Amino acid sequence: LAKTTQPISMDSYEGQEVxxxxxxxxxxxxxxxxxxxxxxxxxxxFIIQGxxxxxxxxxxxxxxxxxxxxxxxxxxxxxxxDTAVYYCLVxxxxxxxxxxxxxxxxxxxxx
Amino acid sequence: xxxxxxxxxxEVTEMGQEVTLxxxxxxxxxxxxxxxxTMMRGLELLIYFNNNVPIDDSGMPEDRFSAKMPNASxxxxxxxxxxxxxxxxxxxxxxxxxxxxxxxxxxxxxxVT
Numbered sequence: 001l002a003k004t005t006q007p008i009s010m011d012s013y014e015g016q017e018v019x020x021x022x023x024x025x026x027x028x029x030x031x032x033x034x035x036x037x038x039x040x041x042x043x044x045x046f047i048i049q050g051x052x053x054x055x056x057x058x059x060x061x062x063x064x065x066x067x068x069x070x071x072x073x074x075x076x077x078x079x080x081x082d083t084a085v086y087y088c089l090v091x092x093x094x095x096x097x098x099x100x101x102x103x104x105x106x107x108x109x110x111x
Numbered sequence: 112x113x114x115x116x117x118x119x120x121x122e123v124t125e126m127g128q129e130v131t132l133x134x135x136x137x138x139x140x141x142x143x144x145x146x147x148x149t150m151m152r153g154l155e156l157l158i159y160f161n162n163n164v165p166i167d168d169s170g171m172p173e174d175r176f177s178a179k180m181p182n183a184s185x186x187x188x189x190x191x192x193x194x195x196x197x198x199x200x201x202x203x204x205x206x207x208x209x210x211x212x213x214x215x216x217x218x219x220x221x222x223v224t
Contacts, residue, residue, distance in 0.1 A: 034211040043115075043202045043215025044154070087154075091211060098167065099211060101154040 002027045002090040009106040018075045020105050022088030025069050033064060033071045036087040038104070044087065048073070075107075083109045115216035117203050123222045129191040132219045135184055136205030144213060145178055145188050146202040154202070160186065193223045 005023040012018045024033070032051055036044040048055055050062040050071070061074040075082055087104040116135040124130055136143050144159040158168040163180045171178070175194070180186040190197055200220050204213040 032211060041218075043204065043218050044213075045215065046212040049211060089211065093211075098156050098159075098170075099213070100156075103153050 002031055004088045004090055004100075004102055006086075006088050006102070006105045008103065009108070011108050011110060012078055013110050014079055015077050018078050018082075018107060018109075020073045020075075020086055020088075020107065021070055022073070023070045024088070024090045027068050027090055028092065030092050031068075031090045032093055033062065033068075034089045034091070034099075035060070035062065035073045036089065036101070038085045038087065040084075044101070047086075078107075078109045080109050080111060083107060115203055115205055115214055117201075117216035117219050119219060120217060121220050121222075123224065124193055125224055126194055127192045128223075129189065130193045130197075130221060130223075132188040132190075132201050132203075132221070134186045134188070134203030134216060136186070136203070137207075137214055138184065140205035140207045140214070141183070142206045142213075143180060143186050144204040144206075145186070146204065146215075147199045148202060148218075149199045157188070190221075193221075195223045197221060198223050 002024045034049040035047045037047050038044040048060050048062045050064050052064050055062045063072040085104040085106050087101045089099050118133045141162050145157040146154050148154045157170045158178045159166055160180045178188045200218045202215050202218045204215045206213045
């Protein structure tokens with residue numbers, strides 16, 4: 001499994017765009033990049049997934065450069081309710097595979 | 112859909128007692144996962160099932176832990192006997208085979224005194 005590295009914590013303010021970068025230097029050719037969000041006292045929630053270039057949904061955007069050795073989760077105009085831990089995961093397709101969540105990035109959005 | 116349902120939400124027990132955690136996956140999902148989360152170790156996969164069959168239990172910490180899935184709509188995680196170091200939040204998740212999109216339940220916070 002590809003090892004991922006992301007910042008332990010980040011601070012932001014309401015209304016700002018937040019970019020969380022994840023490094024995965026040994027990503028395999030068939031690996032997908034997935035991001036989860038976990039609010040306090042809740043289970044993780046799937047946010048977005050991608051293989052290359054850019055993916056956008058109603059929650060976030062995911063930017064993946066051509067070499068795929070890193071990825072950036074972009075949250076537009078964050079609010080206080082976006083305060084959560086964000087996990088970057090890298091694994092081959094198919095749910096019959098272990099997901100390693102790591103420590104994630106604690107994003108704190110301040111008023 | 113009601114989502115993944117876990118019970119109880121909180122459990123406080125004394126060391127040596129048996130603890131049973133319960134999970135009802137989302138209807139139609141054929142994969143079920145049990146995770147444990149602590150501050151020290153983060154979120155760890157304990158075991159997962161496919162079509163009610165245990166596929167990988169390498170994350171189960173020791174023989175005191177056991178998990179079953181008697182049918183597609185119910186699974187249990189049992190700890191016998193429980194120890195204080197088992198205190199954690201236990202999550203159940205399910206999916207239908209998509210690319211890593213697992214649906215997590217609200218978790219059971221277990222405290223062993």
